[in-house]
Amino acid sequence: MNATSGKRWAIVVGTCDTKLEDLDYVRGVIQAAGVPVRLVDVGTKSGDTGADVSAAAVAACHPEGPAAVSRSDDRGQAIAAMATAFEGWVERNKDDILGMIGIGGSGNTALITPGMGRLPIGVPKIMVSTVASGNVAPYVGPNDIAMMYSVVDVAGINAISRQVLGNAANMLAGAVLRPIPAAAGTDKPAIGLTMFGVTTPCVHRIVDLLKGEYECFVFHATGAGGRTMEKLADSGRLVGLIDTTTTEVADLFMGGVMSAGEDRLGAAIRTRLPYVGSCGALDMVNFGGLDTVPEKYRGRQLHVHNAQVTLMRTTPEENRRMGEWIGAKLNQMEGPVRFLVPERGFSMIDVAGGPFHDPEADAALIDALERTVVQTAQRRLIRLPLAMNDPPFADALVAHFREIVRR
Numbered sequence: 001m002n003a004t005s006g007k008r009w010a011i012v013v014g015t016c017d018t019k020l021e022d023l024d025y026v027r028g029v030i031q032a033a034g035v036p037v038r039l040v041d042v043g044t045k046s047g048d049t050g051a052d053v054s055a056a057a058v059a060a061c062h063p064e065g066p067a068a069v070s071r072s073d074d075r076g077q078a079i080a081a082m083a084t085a086f087e088g089w090v091e092r093n094k095d096d097i098l099g100m101i102g103i104g105g106s107g108n109t110a111l112i113t114p115g116m117g118r119l120p121i122g123v124p125k126i127m128v129s130t131v132a133s134g135n136v137a138p139y140v141g142p143n144d145i146a147m148m149y150s151v152v153d154v155a156g157i158n159a160i161s162r163q164v165l166g167n168a169a170n171m172l173a174g175a176v177l178r179p180i181p182a183a184a185g186t187d188k189p190a191i192g193l194t195m196f197g198v199t200t201p202c203v204h205r206i207v208d209l210l211k212g213e214y215e216c217f218v219f220h221a222t223g224a225g226g227r228t229m230e231k232l233a234d235s236g237r238l239v240g241l242i243d244t245t246t247t248e249v250a251d252l253f254m255g256g257v258m259s260a261g262e263d264r265l266g267a268a269i270r271t272r273l274p275y276v277g278s279c280g281a282l283d284m285v286n287f288g289g290l291d292t293v294p295e296k297y298r299g300r301q302l303h304v305h306n307a308q309v310t311l312m313r314t315t316p317e318e319n320r321r322m323g324e325w326i327g328a329k330l331n332q333m334e335g336p337v338r339f340l341v342p343e344r345g346f347s348m349i350d351v352a353g354g355p356f357h358d359p360e361a362d363a364a365l366i367d368a369l370e371r372t373v374v375q376t377a378q379r380r381l382i383r384l385p386l387a388m389n390d391p392p393f394a395d396a397l398v399a400h401f402r403e404i405v406r407r
Contacts, residue, residue, distance in 0.1 A: 042112065
């Protein structure tokens with residue numbers, strides 16, 4: 001589609017009561033590139049700033065109405081309320097948005113990025129922020145948001161901000177004006193798969209077996225990866241899931257750094273998509289470098305994966321709890337479900353001779369699954385005398401996926 005045709009715009013968003021000069025400059029650069037553009041004001045104290053979409057119009061999109069934004073004298077509460085309102089505004093207008101750029105400090109970043117996340121994956125999103133050189137995971141989440149460090153504070157145009165903001169504005173304009181050429185084979189239905197380094201051979205074999213029939217989206221199970229796969233499932237982009245690597249559940253339970261949160265497996269419940277799952281890397285919890293492991297775990301069985309990643313072996317009791325939690329989630333799935341259990345090891349290092357080989361711990365998880373999962377014609381738990389990365393285990397995952405998709 002021609003970006004300059006129809007009722008569609010690039011969106012520049014920020015608090016016009018404090019950042020109007022910077023926002024107006026970005027709007028002008030995008031407009032000069034030939035892209036229709038609208039300035040959206042999300043200021044909690046804004047009056048008439050000349051924005052194309054006023055703060056009052058955004059606040060009106062709050063589920064409780066504009067008073068939810070204006071009634072709070074606390075800045076943090078007002079920002080949180082406006083963030084909710086902006087998410088509502090984006091939901092109402094997302095079909096008309098070609099791309100979005102936001103600018104600001106920590107408050108603006110926290111306010112704008114949740115709304116950016118309401119846009120579909122693939123719609124360009126750039127956040128120019130004073131906090132972009134730190135931990136941006138809370139802002140980016142499972143979304144394709146490009147974070148760009150502002151270098152200087154967003155406090156008026158100067159020699160540095162002119163260059164940084166101008167570059168960001170031209171990046172957005174370029175992404176809007178230069179659509180990605182379609183690739184051969186992209187008309188195939190898409191499926192989501194989860195992978196970790198220690199389950200890579202299994203997932204690579206699955207992709208090799210299915211890539212002729214499906215576009216295979218593989219997500220690294222680092223917390224954000226699981227959430228991203230579930231977001232795509234919820235948005236209707238996937239026709240099925242092969243969730244081999246449910247390791248994020250271990251981090252949820254034991255406080256690791258790669259949790260995907262309580263809603264992991266929730267998309268399969270909501271969408272009823274065909275779901276094939278397994279126990280990939282449930283033998284481990286992820287922490288950063290060795291010195292970041294919490295004190296209460298220092299006496300546990302630890303494995304230094306690399307200088308930045310330390311793995312902790314899960315215990316029988318922890319595995320029992322995870323098995324019950326996963327089983328309860330599987331019971332809520334009303335679509336076709338197959339959960340395959342590799343009895344001889346959940347990962348590359350949980351096999352005979354490996355550092356995390358612990359048949360007792362694995363058995364605790366398997367037994368908990370068997371006690372918890374209510375098996376029906378639609379929902380089956382399948383034990384196999386194989387390890388996760390044995391080629392026949394990948395073959396079995398594929399065979400069961402094909403079976404439930406046909407049904």
